[in-house]
Amino acid sequence: MLLNLFKKLLGHTYSLLAVAIFLLIWEFIPKLGLADTTFLPPFSKVAAALWKLTVTGVLFKHLIISLQRAVLGFGLGLLISIPLGLLIGWFKGVERFVDPLLQTFRQTSALALFPVFILLFGIGEVSKVAIIFWSVQWPILLNTISGVKSVEPLLIKSARSMGASSFTLLLKVIVPGAFPSIFTGIRLSATYSILILIAAEMIGSNAGLGFLLYESEIKFEIPEMYAAIVTMSLLGLAVNYLLVAVGGRLTRWKEEIPNT
Amino acid sequence: MLSQKRRNLNIVTGDSEISSKIVVENISHQYHIKKSKAEKKKEFTALKEVSLKVKKGEFIAIVGPSGCGKSTLLDILAGLINAKCGKIFIDGKLAHGPALDRGIVMQGYALFPWRTIRKNVEFGLEIKGIPKKERAELSRSFIELVGLKGFEERYPHELSGGMKQRIAIARALAYDPDVLLMDEPFAAVDAQTREVLQDELLRIWEKTNKTIVFVTHSIDEAVFLADRVAVMTSNPGTIKEIIKIKLPRPRRNADMRQSADFNWIRHKVWQSLQNTVTTINEERESGLTYKDLAEEISPSVVL
């Protein structure tokens, strides 16, 4: 058992090696004078700034605000896009009807629409939640639709032969069958929502990680600026890991493709 | 209670028709096939004017060349496809759509990959609204029956083809339909398991008085199991001949296989099938339309 633990540790160390090398390079390029320390401070300075932001609680305050917005927009997206996607995927007529609209809207950049949202909803919370909702919605919706359509017809037939009502069919066959695809959509959009959020917060806001980044740049607090960027990356990473773990648990029934 | 109801129905109508569990009346079915996008939709006749009566508690087997419409017929019986022409009566009542009185074991196993073996077997029971505890008991006993005890919490992808097939059978048996429609249910199991399952199926059938329609490619299997064997031809799919299997019951694999009667009937069915195959070939070559070849089987050849 101890050996196993050791092996695991070794494995993790190995995968962290690349990160360590990257950080070392970051540290020494400015120190060796290969880059201007004002614009690219060494990693130790950024880490110190990150530490300071953490202990003073500033970082936490912005992080919470950003997370609130993300969760709200994201939750709204799930609540609306999954049922909508099931509907569109299941009823062929509906899909034919809305498809051109969907294809056009998904190509419309969320950021391009941000001014529109500000005009409509003002510069407050609503417009930020709205833009996250908008951008999260497409990957979930489209993946739900394709998930529903990819459910094995034989399984639908089999369930119907056992007298399943339309509702049972939806609940016990369509949703679980489409789930892997739906979840891919959720994962895509989760990472996406953070990116969009940051951008939105940089444009018009007085709190949040995006604002922190923007403010540090304006005030020329370069290490803080990098600290904000690092925090965002870590946040994205954490969200992705969380979703992968959740998804892995929920799709345990899937056949694993053997690695070659 | 259900059988009580049926008995009453018999008395009320007093019709001998009613003793037919299933009546297939002049069923024809066409599939639309699209060869390419540009081409217009074409029709392909999978079944043409098929009629068949199956008595209550009867075991009927259907044999025929690949593509002759056996699965299509079974789908129609199950209510999964609406035939373009003709009617199906179950217990004297016009059937439309699927219902729990008919269970189908499909040619592909059609197990739900996200459900464990146990939950797969319980699917029909859930729809029936059977309470959880009872469901667990039923699924356990049927999984044991098909010899897969200990696999309850596995997922379908962890099972071999034959094992999946047995689970599909267990699932259909578990929700206890009056009519069991089985599409080559033993095709993917080894010879020994197959014989065990055949014996088991006969035992269940004898006990429960189910009506079984059983599609198979194996003449042996058809003759061994059935009261009657329907031989189908293809292009278009029709029932060419129905052969009565007058072998004593109960039948068990151990003693039936050697019997001379068994071999004689088997040969007869084989002969009938053989003729259907040559018909197709002749038709293709000479462009002749279908002619009834049932008369061409001379008993002397059989003997």
Ligand SMILES: Nc1ncnc2c1ncn2[C@@H]1O[C@H](COP(=O)(O)OP(=O)(O)OP(=O)(O)O)[C@@H](O)[C@H]1O
């Ligand atoms: N969904 C479909 N669309 C178009 N044609 C179909 C469809 N399903 C079946 N067919 C055609 O109908 C014919 C009968 O098919 P069916 O599956 O009933 O044959 P089968 O007798 O069960 O054959 P097998 O013994 O190989 O299972 C075949 O020629 C097939 O090509």
Ligand SMILES: [Mg+2]
């Ligand atoms: Mg078939």
